[in-house]
Amino acid sequence: MTYCVGMRLDEGLVFLSDSRTNAGVDQVGTFRKMSVFENPGDRMMVLMTAGNLSISQSIRQLISEHVSEDGQSIWTAATMYDAARMLGDAVRTVHKRDAESLAEFGIDFNVSIIFGGQIKGERCRLFQVYAAGNFIESHNESTYFQIGEAKYGKPIIDRVVNPSTSLDEAAKCALISMDSTLRSNISVGLPLDLLVYKADSLAVSRFVTIDEKNQYFQMIRNTWGQQLKTVFEGIADPIWNAAPDATSNVLSSTNMHSKPVRVKLPEHLGSSAGQQASELQSLAQQFNNKQP
Structure with missing residues (x-):
């Protein structure tokens, strides 16, 4: 399992993913869930995946190399919508190839994707792609997407994030959301990948891989718990x-x-x-x- 969150804001985009994968309590591994497709000055796109690791890796490889009959690829797509449609086609291609064989072994075709970024000439956009290859786009009413173990980190985002939230505030909120998930679910784990993209920069603005020694994340883990306890104790008993x-x-x-x-x-x-x-x-x- 995993937890990934992507946020679309007036100032740009925020992406955060963990890196744990497991097939049982004694089969825990670390695989990075975030991939960046970047051609500085032309486009910057981020792909985050949850679900079956073999499926998501196949999709990532296919979308990075595939060129359609008309010569189009994710590297040449005119819009983010076109790129998301190509990603959906890649999901369907892998499903057509692998789903039946997986089913024979009792394995579901399980994958979910957050895909976002910016292509020169249009605004930042954010999509969630499902296992059927269909997708939805983020708008002001739903400014973020989560995949994987989403329930633990959802409340803080619902209370804090809106389109006018600054990138740093959104990054802080995403990390608090991740900390809540890490504390409640052992199937999500460090290290984390955090990418912050400033609109119209057309290149990665800020990126960091966060492990257990990261000073800021350790501060969040300690401070958030203490502040929650203080607020809780400040609420009157019934x-x-x-x-x-x-x-x-x-x-x-x-x-x-x-x-x-x-x-x-x-x-x-x-x-x-x-x-x-x-x-x-x-x-x-x-x-x-x-x-x-």
């Missing part, structure tokens, strides 16, 4: 069984009549158990009534 207008932060008010769904007590347990349960419920109610 108030139970209080009048809503008497205090704030009321979770359960005196005029609420909420009851849990209780399973009927089996008859063979007898009335004594039922009486004991009733007495415990009464004690609990008395306790709640004493709360502020």
